[in-house]
Amino acid sequence: MASFILNGEPITIDVDPAMPLLWAVREKAGLPGTKFGCGIAQCGACTVHLDGQPVRSCSTAIAQAEGREVTTIEGVAGPDGELSKIQQAWVSEQVPQCGYCQSGQIMSATALLRDNPAPTDADIDAAMSGNICRCGTYTRIRRAIKVAAGIEQPRAEQAGEEA
Amino acid sequence: MNDMSPEEKKTSKLGKWSRRGFIGAGVLAGGGLLIGIGVRPGNPIGALGPKVAAGAGEQLVNSWVKIDTDNIVTAIVPHCEMGQGAHSVLAQMLADELDAAWDNVRVMQAPADGSYVVSDTARMFAAPFTLNAADWLEPTWDGLFTKLGQSMDLLITGGSSSIRTTGQHQMRIAGAAARQMLVGAAADAWGVPAAEIATRDSMLVHEASGNSAPYSEFASAAAEQSMDHTPTLKTRDQYRLMGRSKARTDIPAKINGTAEFGIDAVPDGLELSYAAVVRPPVPGTSVISMDASRAEGMSGVLQILNMGNFVAVVADSYWQAQQAINTVGIEWSQSESPVKTMDDQFAVFSSALDAAGDTGGDQAAARGDAPGALANAATSIDAEYRAPYLAHAPMEPLNCTAHVADGKCDIWTSTQVPLMARSEVASTVGIGADDITIHHPYLGGAFGRRLGSEYVAMAARVAQATGYPIKMIWSREEDTQKALYRCADMSRMRAGLDESGALIAYDSVFTQRHDPAEACVPAMYDIANTSVRVAEAELHLPFQAWRSVDHSQQGFFIESFIDEAAAAAGADPLEYRLSMLTNAPRHTAVLEKVAEISNWREPSAEGTAKGVAIVESFGTIVAEVIEVDMTSGKPKMTNCWAVCDAGYVMNPDGFRNQIEGGIVFGLTAAMYGELELEDGAIVQSNFHDYRMLRMNEVPNIEVALINSGDVPVGGAGEPGLPPAAPALANAIFAASGTRLRELPIAKQFV
Numbered sequence: 001m002a003s004f005i006l007n008g009e010p011i012t013i014d015v016d017p018a019m020p021l022l023w024a025v026r027e028k029a030g031l032p033g034t035k036f037g038c039g040i041a042q043c044g045a046c047t048v049h050l051d052g053q054p055v056r057s058c059s060t061a062i063a064q065a066e067g068r069e070v071t072t073i074e075g076v077a078g079p080d081g082e083l084s085k086i087q088q089a090w091v092s093e094q095v096p097q098c099g100y101c102q103s104g105q106i107m108s109a110t111a112l113l114r115d116n117p118a119p120t121d122a123d124i125d126a127a128m129s130g131n132i133c134r135c136g137t138y139t140r141i142r143r144a145i146k147v148a149a150g151i152e153q154p155r156a157e158q159a160g161e162e163a
Numbered sequence: 164m165n166d167m168s169p170e171e172k173k174t175s176k177l178g179k180w181s182r183r184g185f186i187g188a189g190v191l192a193g194g195g196l197l198i199g200i201g202v203r204p205g206n207p208i209g210a211l212g213p214k215v216a217a218g219a220g221e222q223l224v225n226s227w228v229k230i231d232t233d234n235i236v237t238a239i240v241p242h243c244e245m246g247q248g249a250h251s252v253l254a255q256m257l258a259d260e261l262d263a264a265w266d267n268v269r270v271m272q273a274p275a276d277g278s279y280v281v282s283d284t285a286r287m288f289a290a291p292f293t294l295n296a297a298d299w300l301e302p303t304w305d306g307l308f309t310k311l312g313q314s315m316d317l318l319i320t321g322g323s324s325s326i327r328t329t330g331q332h333q334m335r336i337a338g339a340a341a342r343q344m345l346v347g348a349a350a351d352a353w354g355v356p357a358a359e360i361a362t363r364d365s366m367l368v369h370e371a372s373g374n375s376a377p378y379s380e381f382a383s384a385a386a387e388q389s390m391d392h393t394p395t396l397k398t399r400d401q402y403r404l405m406g407r408s409k410a411r412t413d414i415p416a417k418i419n420g421t422a423e424f425g426i427d428a429v430p431d432g433l434e435l436s437y438a439a440v441v442r443p444p445v446p447g448t449s450v451i452s453m454d455a456s457r458a459e460g461m462s463g464v465l466q467i468l469n470m471g472n473f474v475a476v477v478a479d480s481y482w483q484a485q486q487a488i489n490t491v492g493i494e495w496s497q498s499e500s501p502v503k504t505m506d507d508q509f510a511v512f513s514s515a516l517d518a519a520g521d522t523g524g525d526q527a528a529a530r531g532d533a534p535g536a537l538a539n540a541a542t543s544i545d546a547e548y549r550a551p552y553l554a555h556a557p558m559e560p561l562n563c564t565a566h567v568a569d570g571k572c573d574i575w576t577s578t579q580v581p582l583m584a585r586s587e588v589a590s591t592v593g594i595g596a597d598d599i600t601i602h603h604p605y606l607g608g609a610f611g612r613r614l615g616s617e618y619v620a621m622a623a624r625v626a627q628a629t630g631y632p633i634k635m636i637w638s639r640e641e642d643t644q645k646a647l648y649r650c651a652d653m654s655r656m657r658a659g660l661d662e663s664g665a666l667i668a669y670d671s672v673f674t675q676r677h678d679p680a681e682a683c684v685p686a687m688y689d690i691a692n693t694s695v696r697v698a699e700a701e702l703h704l705p706f707q708a709w710r711s712v713d714h715s716q717q718g719f720f721i722e723s724f725i726d727e728a729a730a731a732a733g734a735d736p737l738e739y740r741l742s743m744l745t746n747a748p749r750h751t752a753v754l755e756k757v758a759e760i761s762n763w764r765e766p767s768a769e770g771t772a773k774g775v776a777i778v779e780s781f782g783t784i785v786a787e788v789i790e791v792d793m794t795s796g797k798p799k800m801t802n803c804w805a806v807c808d809a810g811y812v813m814n815p816d817g818f819r820n821q822i823e824g825g826i827v828f829g830l831t832a833a834m835y836g837e838l839e840l841e842d843g844a845i846v847q848s849n850f851h852d853y854r855m856l857r858m859n860e861v862p863n864i865e866v867a868l869i870n871s872g873d874v875p876v877g878g879a880g881e882p883g884l885p886p887a888a889p890a891l892a893n894a895i896f897a898a899s900g901t902r903l904r905e906l907p908i909a910k911q912f913v
Contacts (some may be wrong), residue, residue, distance in 0.1 A: 015480070016462060023482040025336045027437070032427035033420020035607070037558050038639040039485075045558055071419035083418070094410060096817055097824055098246030099417030100424060100558040100607030125859035132850060134558045134608050135246045136827025137723035138861045140820065155816075 004065040006031075017063035019105030021055075022046045022064045033073040033103050037132070044131030047104035048072050054111040056130075066126055073103035076110060086110050089144040092154035097135035105131050111143050118149055170482035171287040182212065227337035228257060234365050234377040236263040239271045241279040241329060242320040243522055243579055244413055245606035245613070245825075247880045248817040249325035250822045255331045259404035260397060263378075264364035268294040270412050275581035275601035279318055281344050318582040321614055321708065323781035323878025326813055331876055338396035341385070348384035351375065357877025399811070399872070399879035408816035413605070423604040425577030428564040430602075431631060435564065436465055438625050438635040439484035441491065442645035444844035445498040446705055450474060452494045466858045467491065480637050486802045489807060502703035503843050505651070509549065512653040512700050513672045519672050519698035521657075527676065528684040531692035536668035543668075546724060548656065550716035552704050552838040552845075553649035554853060559607020560642045563622035566632035567592060573597045573632075577606040577617050584616040591620040592627045598637030603740075610828070611708040615647045643853050644845040647707030650675045654720040659692075664732025666743060668692040671720065675713070676698035679780070682713035685721050686741040687750045687779060694720075703843065711881040712826055714780040716883030719833075719892070719906065723775035726893040727902065736893060737763055737775045737788075749871050752775060753786045760867055761788035761804040770794040771801060774893030782877030783809040787826065787886040789862065793898040797912040800830065800862035800891065808869040809877035818879045819866040825883025826864055831856040833888035834909045855910075 003012040006029060013028045025031050025048070029132070034057055037045030041056035049058045049071040050064070076084050083091070086109050098101045105128070112119055112127035124142055133141065146152040176191060214537045229237045238254035250270045258268045273279040342362055349367040349885040350357035353374045361368045367465045368375040399406070416422035429435070443449060453474055455467040463483035466476040474493055478484035502508045522534055537543055565588075572594050578584045581601040589596045606613060623636040637645075652675040659668030669690045676697045686697050709715060729739035737758055754777055758764060767773055770792050777786040790802040805822055835854035839846040847853040892903040903911065 016483070019480065019482050021482055027480050030429070031420070032423075032429070034196055034635070035424075035558070036426065036481075036560065036849050040639070040851065043558065043855075047854055067182060077419055087418045091410065091414055094820060096246075096411075097248070097416050097820060098558065098606060098608040099422050102417055102422050106418060127410070127857040129860075130857075132558070132855045132857060134556060134828075134855065135609075136824035136831075136856075136861070138818070138827060138856075138858050139864050142858065143363040 002062045002066050004067060005069040007071055008071055015060065017061060019062050021048065021050075021060045021065055022057035022061050023071065025070070029052060031072050031074050035100055035103055037104075041090065042132075043101070044104040044108060045101045047107040047131065048106060049111060052111070052114070054108050061118050071107075073106060076106060084110065085148040086113060086144070089148035089154065093140050093144040093145050093147060094155070095137050095140040097137055101133045101135075103130060105133065106139055109141070109148070113145065118151060121143065128136065172467055189293075198679055226726075227260065227334060228341055230365075230378050230382050232379050234363060234379040235262075235267050235269055236261065236271040236378070237271050238334070239273045240334075241318060242325040243272070243581075243603060245320065245577075245579065245607055245609040247325070247821060248411055248413075248814065249320065250413055251409070252326055252814045253334045254412065255404045255407075255409055256326070256336040257338035259354060259402055260335045260394075261342045262362035262364070262403075263338075263873040264366075267365060268412075270719050272603065275585060275603060276320060277318075277582065290495060318580065319614070321611065323783075323882065327782060327876040327878060330813065335396055336394060337395055343394050344385040344388040345378050345381050347388040348376075349380040350494050352381065352384065360573060375469040383427050401881060405813050406811065406815070408814055411817060424559050424607045425564075425575060425604055426559055426562045426607065426634075426636065428575030428602065428604065428634065429707060430564065430566065430573065430575060433566060433632040436477050436479065436629070436631060437481040437484050438472050438473045438475045438477045438622070438633045439481065439488040440621065440625075440635060440637060440641065441488055441493060442641060443495050444644065445495065445500070445842070446703070447500070448496045448498050450493055451496050454492040454586045455490075459491040461487040461490070463487075466629055468625065470621075470624060473621060475621075475635070477625065477629055477633055481634070485638060492756060498843050500703050502840065502845055504840050505551070506653055507885065508703055508840065509653060512651075513687060515674050515700035516653060516655050516672055516696040519696060521670070522694075522696075524672050524696035524698035525679075526694070527697050528686070528693060528695040530690070533668050533670045533692040533694035535750065536692035537657055537659040537670060540668055541662045542660040542731055543657065544660075544727055545655070545657040546727060546902075546904055548654045548720045548723065550652050550719060551836065551906060552651045553709055553715075553832055553836045554643050554727070554838060554847075555608075555610045555612035555649075555707070555709055556643065556850075556853060557606070557608030559610055560639055561612070561618040561637040561646070562635060563619045564632065564634040565622040565626035566593070566620075567627040568630070570594060572623060572626075573602065574599065574619060574623065574624070575602040575604070576622070577609070577613055578603050578616065578619065579606070579609050579611075579613040580616060584619040587616040587620045588623045593624045603871050610710040611712070612647065615707050617647075639850070640848045643848050647906040648704045649709030649715060650677070650702050650704075650706050652716050654716075656720065656724045658724065658728045658731075660728065660732055664734055666690050666725075666728050666732075670694045670696075671724075672696040672698055672716060673717075673720070674698055675716070677706065678708060678712045679714070681903070682717045682780065683721075685725070687747045687777075688725070688740070689745045689747075690743065704838075704845075711780055711884040714778060714881070714885040715829070715832070718776065718778045718780070718887040722778060722886065722889035723892050723902075723904070726774070726776075726896065730896070736897075739774070740777060749874075750784055752869060752871065753777065753784045753808050756867060756869060757786040757804055760806065761790070761802075763831070772894055772898035774890045774895070774897055776889035777892060778882070778885035780878075780882045780885050781880075782875060783807055783882035784877075785822065785882045785886055785891040789830075789884070789887070789890040789894045791891065791894040791898055793895065798891070798895050798898075798908065800860070803830075803862045803864045803887075803890075805864070805866045805881065805883065805886075806869065807866065808871050809879065809882075810874040811870050811876050812868050812879075813873055813876070815868055818868065821879040822883035823864050823867045825881060826887050827856055829884040829887025830861070830891060833891050833906055834860075835907050837907045837910075863887070
């Protein structure tokens with residue numbers, strides 16, 4: 001049993017306190033946006049925020065969330081669904097391919113920009129290297145973070161033929 | 164009796180099919196229209212209606228498109244979406260021919276139904292030569308391959324083929340046919356010539372009379388129109404959506420957690436239990452005995468099942484099932500495979516190559532007299548190359564949700580082959596295919612892995628055994644160690660150079676040839692004497708196509724060895740390649756362009772060096788230059804420049820994204836990819852020891868495109884990969900003088 005705040009709403013989940021937060025959120029709270037990738041905190045697909053800090057929910061027991069605030073990908077947009085700057089940049093830079101890792105990527109990037117509004121490449125490397133993208137969208141993720149930070153301009157959709 | 168035309172004669176042999184059979188029309192129960200490509204006698208399109216129609220408001224439907232009363236156009240796409248962007252681009256192609264308003268176009272995954280067999284893709288896989296058949300043969304081939312496709316369950320996504328087959332030959336025709344029928348219906352209603360009616364943004368407009376209407380208004384009436392079976396397609400100058408970097412339609416759901424992948428399936432009204440599984444550590448072995456005493460008492464555990472060739476634990480949650488199965492002791496049967504280590508596997512390859520010698524094996528390609536030219540060459544070089552086994556490692560681990568009850572079966576899973584999965588389930592659980600429904604949402608990556616369906620059949624067996632719905636999830640360890648694999652291989656290569664250094668003889672012999680057949684042949688180079696041979700050898704691990712398939716190892720073998728020839732000739736590796744591309748103007752242009760954007764002909768930055776490789780695969784020519792920094796003694800990739808000629812690119816930004824991804828996939832394998840064996844079982848288990856490139860390791864990547872046109876459109880998903888490993892290895896040679904003849908690279912610089 002654990003009680004905590006999930007995306008702004010109080011919730012109590014009656015499970016083994018050792019159950020990883022990942023599975024409690026996915027199977028018990030019905031929020032499937034947080035993904036299972038490796039189970040050993042190696043890929044970052046399960047990244048959520050615990051009191052604002054990015055953690056790997058596959059390796060975080062639900063007991064650790066007791067009384068704290070948990071934010072998942074479902075809680076990133078504003079209450080009216082307005083996309084965060086990071087999410088907007090993920091669209092403008094057309095980042096995702098399969099999309100499976102992108103919840104975790106966005107959670108890591110969101111924490112990075114909140115703490116560091118103008119990250120350098122080295123800052124981006126440090127904050128994002130725990131997140132694997134098997135489709136290989138890293139260069140777009142880097143660019144999208146810079147766009148969200150206002151360091152680079154968003155890519156405009158090309159109206160005409162190009163090659 | 165009248166003489167039959169060649170087309171009639173041809174079709175009569177195959178039954179009652181005619182061109183009309185291939186674009187057919189029918190009326191929906193609600194009065195809407197149903198037209199479609201690939202409709203066959205005995206396969207009435209009307210039966211499709213309930214499977215794709217969401218409600219009575221949808222007025223126009225063919226098997227590829229429907230239009231609702233709000234004038235929303237929905238493209239019904241037969242291929243799966245696994246990150247390659249096919250859903251979006253196929254919709255773009257259909258919408259362009261239909262003159263639909265892009266903002267009001269939606270995409271729907273076609274149901275797993277035989278009617279949606281991708282006949283053109285089937286052709287590409289089964290008989291690629293027919294893709295260039297004479298026009299009068301088209302109905303024959305198309306009908307043949309739809310029927311063949313249905314019998315072979317070829318509703319398949321792979322081979323970088325969706326756009327160049329289904330897109331070019333089906334989605335565009337469907338869009339154009341629907342547009343012509345709408346125009347015809349409006350012309351009749353307004354009493355004006357069809358030729359005077361313009362279409363744009365899902366609207367019909369007749370300027371002279373001032374009439375205009377949205378498509379939805381004439382959707383029903385269009386059903387009464389006779390169909391043009393070969394509608395006129397747009398020429399390139401008329402494209403309004405094709406060739407444009409339209410934003411992908413699947414991205415909004417992929418940034419807020421709402422995109423549904425197979426692993427997210429929550430079937431309506433069903434209470435799910437969860438299954439963890441353990442498969443044999445060595446392929447082909449089975450359970451002799453198991454001790455589940457510890458698992459039996461663990462919380463949440465519902466059932467522990469010995470399924471013969473795997474063990475399953477079913478519990479209230481996946482975590483509980485996995486915790487419990489980790490405690491089950493399993494004794495497996497002994498494997499008869501002689502291969503216990505990778506040394507053993509390479510010894511098997513080596514024996515086959517020894518037996519083939521200098522001229523033996525199956526001849527895959529031959530030109531001139533390679534043995535003779537090698538014997539008389541001024542300089543000759545030889546080398547042995549090796550490639551390891553690789554796992555696909557999609558981010559979404561293999562999983563499947565299954566429910567077997569009342570003689571019916573429902574499956575929710577990520578798959579590239581929904582109908583093959585259905586057949587595998589049918590034969591496994593003894594339920595007819597018609598009573599099995601495959602629900603297949605987005606795939607969290609596949610890269611060829613989800614062309615196999617053994618995991619789907621496993622879930623169905625567990626669901627049948629329990630009687631209640633279960634979601635089976637493989638741990639990452641199972642996914643890495645107990646799956647299907649890119650094959651390892653070994654290639655022995657010889658080259659002969661004349662006094663000027665020109666390559667006059669080339670010979671290679673290797674053990675693995677799967678797909679595409681031409682991957683092992685350096686056909687673009689004008690080499691007078693060429694011999695390419697296969698000496699087949701047994702694989703210890705089960706094979707599955709892996710992104711770019713044979714090109715993934717052959718690209719490394721061939722383009723590294725060509726680099727060795729250039730070095731032996733004392734020539735610049737890029738200029739040396741250009742000198743051999745005398746009959747390949749497109750390849751020449753690609754290589755010239757990559758030389759230009761990479762500043763190849765300028766000195767490299769201090770401490771860095773560049774390598775180049777060029778490979779044509781899946782209809783697309785890709786050259787890559789990779790720059791490495793070796794100042795630390797270990798390779799650090801700094802830049803990658805790629806130039807691609809796919810003939811014509813339907814969505815340039817989407818294409819670039821695929822090439823970028825292919826490069827990262829190829830560089831990941833080149834740097835780290837390796838599965839080792841111990842007692843016949845795979846050693847690597849998860850991302851800590853089966854490493855992926857990460858943000859801090861990928862180079863900057865710049866991709867340039869050439870639309871050379873006038874050739875069949877090439878693919879995007881795979882062609883970025885094959886040049887990556889050789890370009891990197893060649894860069895390391897340029898920087899350090901160390902020639903790398905086996906992969907992966909990183910461990911050779913510890």
